[in-house]
Amino acid sequence: MVDVEIGGQHVHGAHPSILNVINQRKNIKEKLSGIKHRIGVYSAKGGVGKTTVAVNLAYTLSGMGYKVGLLDADIDTPNVMIFLGLNKTMEANYPLHPIDNRGVKVISTGLYVDDDKRPIIWRGPMVGKMIREFFENTEWGELDYLILDLAPGTSDSPLSIMQLLEMDGFILVTTPQRIAATNAIRSGMMAKRLGVATLGVVENMSDGKATGAEHVAKALGCDVIGTVKLNKKFDEYSDAGEIPALRDNEIKEEFISIISRLSIPKKQ
Ligand SMILES: Nc1ncnc2c1ncn2[C@@H]1O[C@H](COP(=O)(O)OP(=O)(O)OP(=O)(O)O)[C@@H](O)[C@H]1O
């Protein structure tokens, strides 16, 4: 057993295999050194709007003049591709080059699967390996922000990301429902244990009151950074491969407001 520092925390009596993870983390840090900020969009609960928030956040930041990358870290259900209306198949030759979509650099397992209805079925270790390969082999170049759209749950995919990537932190997405809040709190607690900060809570499909998000923020000791109202235009735009925040001023303002309240801790 070994004693190690991970995510700024001292871990006593860890399994020696942790040393591999620490080495991988160091390599990935060097590989992604051209990226100023790495922000995950996360919740353990499915369907709360993680992909919606990640996509609209990325394109709003890009519209504000930042250089932005969008990583679809939902390896087996790569929905970013669907939201962007992309059905492009590429050869998975290393190094991987993100595609430029309306000014945002995008990478997704969906880019390498020739049939968007074919199931992508991988066991846990393969998911972790794929995520590591994305981090180690993608040529992002210089970016101001890399936005990561995470899979739901608290196991393989989010866990690998938290272990391998030094992040500024997560934006947690919740909805007004109690079940979403409970799972968002669970997600924030998991991130905290792995040394990843929660940058703020967004209430999606909101009535504008943010009661659910306030409950989550209070439990985790962070702030509510915005609400996105329940709005049927989200489905209309994404069915058409359009980015809601680029098409609709009210939605755009919601994301500009979230960005204005997103405070990213200074690097030590
Ligand atoms: N504010 C909103 N108003 C109305 N519909 C929304 C809103 N946000 C998201 N949706 C819709 O809800 C559905 C789920 O959203 P999304 O795929 O972003 O959730 P998710 O958390 O990423 O799901 P998963 O856990 O499966 O990855 C989509 O059809 C999306 O268009």
Ligand SMILES: [Mg+2]
């Ligand atoms: Mg999603």
